[in-house]
Amino acid sequence: MPHDHGDAPPHTLLPSEPELRVKALESLLVAKGLVDPAAVDAIVDQMQNHVGPRAGARVVSRAWTDPAFRARILDDAMPDLIEMGLTGAQGEHVVVVENTPDTHNVVVCTLCSCYPWPLLGVPPAWYKSDAYRARVVREPRKVLAEFGLDLPADQAVRVWDSTAETRYLVLPMQPDAARGLDADALEAWVTRNAMVGTGLPEAPA
Amino acid sequence: MSRVHDMGGRFGDGPVDATEYPAFKADWETRAHALTTAAMPLGGWTIDARRHGRECLPPATYMALSYYEKWLAGLTDMLVAGGVLTGEELQSGTPGAAPADMQARKLTPEAVAAAAGRRVPYTRDVDDPPAFAVGQSVVTRTRPFNVFVAGGHTRLPAYAAGLTGRVLRHHGAHVLPDAAAHGLGERPEHLYAVAFAAGDLWEAPEHPRDEVVVDLWQSYLRAP
Numbered sequence: 001m002p003h004d005h006g007d008a009p010p011h012t013l014l015p016s017e018p019e020l021r022v023k024a025l026e027s028l029l030v031a032k033g034l035v036d037p038a039a040v041d042a043i044v045d046q047m048q049n050h051v052g053p054r055a056g057a058r059v060v061s062r063a064w065t066d067p068a069f070r071a072r073i074l075d076d077a078m079p080d081l082i083e084m085g086l087t088g089a090q091g092e093h094v095v096v097v098e099n100t101p102d103t104h105n106v107v108v109c110t111l112c113s114c115y116p117w118p119l120l121g122v123p124p125a126w127y128k129s130d131a132y133r134a135r136v137v138r139e140p141r142k143v144l145a146e147f148g149l150d151l152p153a154d155q156a157v158r159v160w161d162s163t164a165e166t167r168y169l170v171l172p173m174q175p176d177a178a179r180g181l182d183a184d185a186l187e188a189w190v191t192r193n194a195m196v197g198t199g200l201p202e203a204p205a
Numbered sequence: 206m207s208r209v210h211d212m213g214g215r216f217g218d219g220p221v222d223a224t225e226y227p228a229f230k231a232d233w234e235t236r237a238h239a240l241t242t243a244a245m246p247l248g249g250w251t252i253d254a255r256r257h258g259r260e261c262l263p264p265a266t267y268m269a270l271s272y273y274e275k276w277l278a279g280l281t282d283m284l285v286a287g288g289v290l291t292g293e294e295l296q297s298g299t300p301g302a303a304p305a306d307m308q309a310r311k312l313t314p315e316a317v318a319a320a321a322g323r324r325v326p327y328t329r330d331v332d333d334p335p336a337f338a339v340g341q342s343v344v345t346r347t348r349p350f351n352v353f354v355a356g357g358h359t360r361l362p363a364y365a366a367g368l369t370g371r372v373l374r375h376h377g378a379h380v381l382p383d384a385a386a387h388g389l390g391e392r393p394e395h396l397y398a399v400a401f402a403a404g405d406l407w408e409a410p411e412h413p414r415d416e417v418v419v420d421l422w423q424s425y426l427r428a429p
Binding site: 009010011013014018019021022024025026027028029031032033034035036038039040041042043044046047048050052082085087088089091092093095108110111112113118121122124125126128129130131132133134135136137138139140141142143146147153156157158159160161162163164165166198 | 211216221223224237259262271273277278280282284285294295301302307314324325326379400419422
């Protein structure tokens with residue numbers, strides 16, 4: 001493990017441009033027979049093409065249309081998520097928290113960037129930013145306003161700081177304008193930000 | 206005491222830039238993320254050790270680097286500390302030999318496909334029943350320190366230290382990061398979602414009913 005010491009830390013020995021730094025590190029590991037570039041390609045493909053917020057939207061739209069499912073995932077989401085094939089790294093212990101007229105939920109990871117990858121994909125840049133991590137616990141309403149979300153004064157905010165391997169998914173309220181639609185049509189209303197709590201469901205463009 | 210990564214509640218940051226980018230802002234970020242994942246089997250680092258690696262960056266470096274630059278720097282330092290690479294190799298760009306047992310841990314493309322969707326839980330069975338019940342008041346450790354290692358990894362954010370909250374959920378027993386980050390075993394403990402009133406956390410809360418919920422291990426907590 002790295003320790004605090006007076007020597008120059010190893011990372012300072014790499015080139016200063018990040019593009020070159022990644023290349024230098026990968027080249028060394030490949031040349032030593034420790035990393036297969038095809039495996040790195042496969043991970044890139046996985047992140048870019050096979051995970052994303054549509055998985056979470058399927059969970060939310062199903063919860064809006066299937067009361068038994070909704071009740072089950074609010075109690076313990078994992079059995080259903082496993083059955084739906086929506087689990088994996090960074091989604092081992094998902095907890096679904098429900099927005100109500102009384103309470104709006106928002107998710108953050110102040111200590112790093114914990115996020116439910118199998119449901120929402122790789123976190124957006126703002127989720128990993130210092131400003132979001134530092135501020136959303138102390139002044140969530142100001143931060144949400146920067147996302148264009150102004151909460152009513154009679155709705156409390158509950159901010160979930162993901163400090164453990166639990167990953168939180170916000171179950172937004174179903175908009176009145178989206179009543180009566182089937183789960184497939186509803187899926188298009190569920191934005192990524194609505195499932196983090198920095199937005200609300202929106203009519204598809 | 207906590208390290209530079211522990212920034213919850215800090216003053217001075219500007220507005221959140223909510224701009225939508227593709228999954229990554231630049232190709233090298235994607236590569237840095239994937240390379241980190243591909244290198245993990247080499248040292249067998251736990252997720253907690255990975256986090257601690259990034260948290261050990263000097264504060265000035267941590268603040269100067271972008272998110273994926275931190276990953277790269279943390280990864281590089283861990284690879285050297287773990288004997289996977291040497292400083293000489295980094296400086297010269299000329300690879301030395303790697304032990305065969307380390308090469309045998311190389312991640313294959315087939316293993317990437319197989320690992321997608323595989324769930325490796327952090328919950329463990331423990332003998333002792335949970336010490337705290339849902340609804341009960343608890344007090345957090347006075348300071349966010351690691352009891353095993355000075356300056357070590359912990360997941361109690363400084364802003365939630367030394368405060369009274371109430372147990373909202375019991376998550377079962379989970380691996381203790383404070384131990385797992387330092388090769389001290391898993392030492393699983395009951396884990397709770399603990400709610401704190403904004404008025405107890407901040408001098409000027411935005412709303413009297415707002416709350417922050419933090420997942421905290423049993424040894425971080427005591428009865429009032």
